[in-house]
Amino acid sequence: MPTDTAMAFHAEGVTKVYADGLRANDALDLRIAPGEVFGLLGPNGAGKSTLVKQIIGLLKPTEGTLRIGEHDLVAHPEIARQLCSYLPQAQMPIDSFKAAEAIELTGRIRGGDRATVRARTDALLEALDITQWRDELGMKLSGGVKRLVGFAMATVLPGRLVILDEPTNDVDPLRRRLLWEQVRRLGDEGCAVMLVTHNVLEAEKSVDRLAVIMDGKIVAEGTPSALKAVDRGQLRLQVMLSPGVETPESPEWVRHPVRVGNNLVATIDEDAASAGIDWAVGLMGQGTAEEYALGATTLEDVYIRLTGHAFANGEDEA
Amino acid sequence: MTTTATLAPVSLELRTGPRHWWAGFRSMITWHLVSLRLWLVLLAVVQVLSGVGFVLGFGLFFEQIPLSVTLFVSTGVPVVNLVMTGMVLGPQLVADQKASHSFDFIHSLPVPHTASAAAWYVVCLIGGLPAVAVSLAVAVWRYDGLPLAVTPDVAPALLLTAFTGTMVGLAVAHAITSPMVTRLVTQVLVFAMFAFTPILFPVEQMPAWLGAVNSALPLRHMADMVRASLTDLPFENLATSYAVVGAWGLVCAVLAVRALGRRR
Numbered sequence: 001m002p003t004d005t006a007m008a009f010h011a012e013g014v015t016k017v018y019a020d021g022l023r024a025n026d027a028l029d030l031r032i033a034p035g036e037v038f039g040l041l042g043p044n045g046a047g048k049s050t051l052v053k054q055i056i057g058l059l060k061p062t063e064g065t066l067r068i069g070e071h072d073l074v075a076h077p078e079i080a081r082q083l084c085s086y087l088p089q090a091q092m093p094i095d096s097f098k099a100a101e102a103i104e105l106t107g108r109i110r111g112g113d114r115a116t117v118r119a120r121t122d123a124l125l126e127a128l129d130i131t132q133w134r135d136e137l138g139m140k141l142s143g144g145v146k147r148l149v150g151f152a153m154a155t156v157l158p159g160r161l162v163i164l165d166e167p168t169n170d171v172d173p174l175r176r177r178l179l180w181e182q183v184r185r186l187g188d189e190g191c192a193v194m195l196v197t198h199n200v201l202e203a204e205k206s207v208d209r210l211a212v213i214m215d216g217k218i219v220a221e222g223t224p225s226a227l228k229a230v231d232r233g234q235l236r237l238q239v240m241l242s243p244g245v246e247t248p249e250s251p252e253w254v255r256h257p258v259r260v261g262n263n264l265v266a267t268i269d270e271d272a273a274s275a276g277i278d279w280a281v282g283l284m285g286q287g288t289a290e291e292y293a294l295g296a297t298t299l300e301d302v303y304i305r306l307t308g309h310a311f312a313n314g315e316d317e318a
Numbered sequence: 319m320t321t322t323a324t325l326a327p328v329s330l331e332l333r334t335g336p337r338h339w340w341a342g343f344r345s346m347i348t349w350h351l352v353s354l355r356l357w358l359v360l361l362a363v364v365q366v367l368s369g370v371g372f373v374l375g376f377g378l379f380f381e382q383i384p385l386s387v388t389l390f391v392s393t394g395v396p397v398v399n400l401v402m403t404g405m406v407l408g409p410q411l412v413a414d415q416k417a418s419h420s421f422d423f424i425h426s427l428p429v430p431h432t433a434s435a436a437a438w439y440v441v442c443l444i445g446g447l448p449a450v451a452v453s454l455a456v457a458v459w460r461y462d463g464l465p466l467a468v469t470p471d472v473a474p475a476l477l478l479t480a481f482t483g484t485m486v487g488l489a490v491a492h493a494i495t496s497p498m499v500t501r502l503v504t505q506v507l508v509f510a511m512f513a514f515t516p517i518l519f520p521v522e523q524m525p526a527w528l529g530a531v532n533s534a535l536p537l538r539h540m541a542d543m544v545r546a547s548l549t550d551l552p553f554e555n556l557a558t559s560y561a562v563v564g565a566w567g568l569v570c571a572v573l574a575v576r577a578l579g580r581r582r
Contacts, residue, residue: 018582019582053422056422056425056426057425057426057581058422058425058426058581058582059581059582060581060582071332077579077581078428078430079332081426081427081428081429082332082333082428083332084426085426086422086423086426087423088419088420088422088423088426089419090418090419090420090422090423091418091420092420092423093353093415093418093420093423093424095356096352096353096354096355096356096357097352097353097355101352105345105348105349105352106427108341108345108348109342109345109346109349109427109428109429110427110428111333111338111341111428137356139356
């Protein structure tokens with residue numbers, strides 16, 4: 001992994017207060033080293049998009065600094081646009097573009113020479129397994145393929161900081177794996193990668209470090225293993241409730257119960273495993289639940305504990 | 319499955335100076351033209367039809383249309399053709415991009431704002447000039463004896479008219495943050511352009527106060543510039559018209575570029 005720490009991304013004391021008084025970011029401190037894939041997790045309205053828009057120069061921080069190496073991104077947004085590549089959560093505006101054409105033109109706009117950009121475009125199309133759509137107009141592409149083309153546009157000539165906002169939205173499982181390989185490769189080449197996502201399970205496998213942001217503040221930061229270590233000695237109890245039933249009252253030793261649809265997810269101590277099973281079986285006996293599962297805690301449980309929110313794929317941030 | 323992507327060529331050097339500007343300008347012309355690929359033919363057809371429609375349609379108001387009216391309409395229509403893309407279509411496209419959140423990506427591209435604005439000006443010229451030529455050709459064909467006299471001034475008149483129309487549109491597009499308000503403003507602009515500006519009829523037919531208002535706005539002066547360049551009629555204060563249109567263009571260009579770079 002490259003160790004060019006002189007070009008690391010730094011956010012120090014970044015605060016954004018909108019005109020209506022909303023404090024979207026509150027003294028955020030972040031550092032992403034070259035070669036590092038960094039996850040930024042948080043519920044809707046937590047302040048993730050506000051931070052990203054400040055980095056790429058769409059918003060101006062009320063206080064604080066944003067830097068890549070010695071370059072001040074707040075004072076010089078034109079430098080920020082050269083040093084950062086950005087895949088927004090929304091689909092790229094490429095209805096009139098052929099897939100390869102959109103990627104190549106973005107590479108040219110980012111300052112690449114024709115031969116380099118063409119070679120890189122071909123390689124990305126092949127690596128993401130979308131070569132068959134290279135001459136297809138964007139308007140005819142499926143959402144997933146369009147997303148992959150957008151990823152290729154954002155990374156055809158990547159900046160020092162690559163910001164990917166929900167890169168795998170709509171992408172099929174096989175090609176998701178290919179996309180994550182390319183994200184990893186960006187890190188290997190010395191890019192700092194900021195991955196903004198709701199997909200906590202994918203993030204757990206893909207990032208080197210992550211931060212959980214809540215109400216504009218970072219409430220946890222570290223490697224996935226370090227964050228999960230806090231929950232060591234605990235188990236995840238998942239109960240599939242019967243459709244339409246009220247959420248049952250949980251015993252005191254069932255921690256952080258959260259219901260998503262008919263799924264009730266909570267954590268329990270390892271020594272409460274037997275009691276947990278008895279409780280779940282009891283719910284099944286009453287007809288309140290249909291099945292249950294007991295297993296190791298995941299990063300999702302950490303996230304729920306920290307934010308009180310559960311994830312749902314495709315969730316949008318305001 | 320192969321994963322043979324070549325090594326990611328991370329941008330190392332910051333690009334500045336005229337070469338960077340020129341590369342961004344050229345690339346953005348291509349970007350805009352490809353973005354409009356599906357609509358460019360339709361846009362050209364609508365532009366031509368609206369120009370031809372005015373030229374031919376005005377003839378229907380009269381049993382025997384006076385030559386002075388045909389000349390006025392025929393030399394006013396090019397202004398409509400030239401400003402329609404930049405002043406009306408441009409802001410609506412930006413409003414659509416903002417509404418669909420795709421504007422963030424375009425805005426994140428490393429292109430100087432002045433290069434991006436200049437590229438859009440070229441695209442607006444491409445969208446307007448063919449319609450100007452066709453409208454004038456149809457006018458000559460339809461109205462016998464139409465005293466058109468194309469002068470060398472036609473180049474600066476058309477270029478400056480398109481420039482100011484485009485910059486007004488860019489200023490509207492980027493100074494107004496709400497896409498809905500942008501759309502409403504462009505609708506008002508279209509209505510005002512046809513109904514309350516002396517492009518297709520003489521300013522003497524307007525109330526004096528409205529004529530005075532138009533003297534401070536660019537459209538009347540654009541019409542005078544273009545009309546003077548397409549006829550050998552005498553025009554007073556043509557220098558004033560160039561100055562007013564040029565001032566509007568420059569001020570709106572500055573506003574547009576500042577608005578493009580404005581961070582909330």
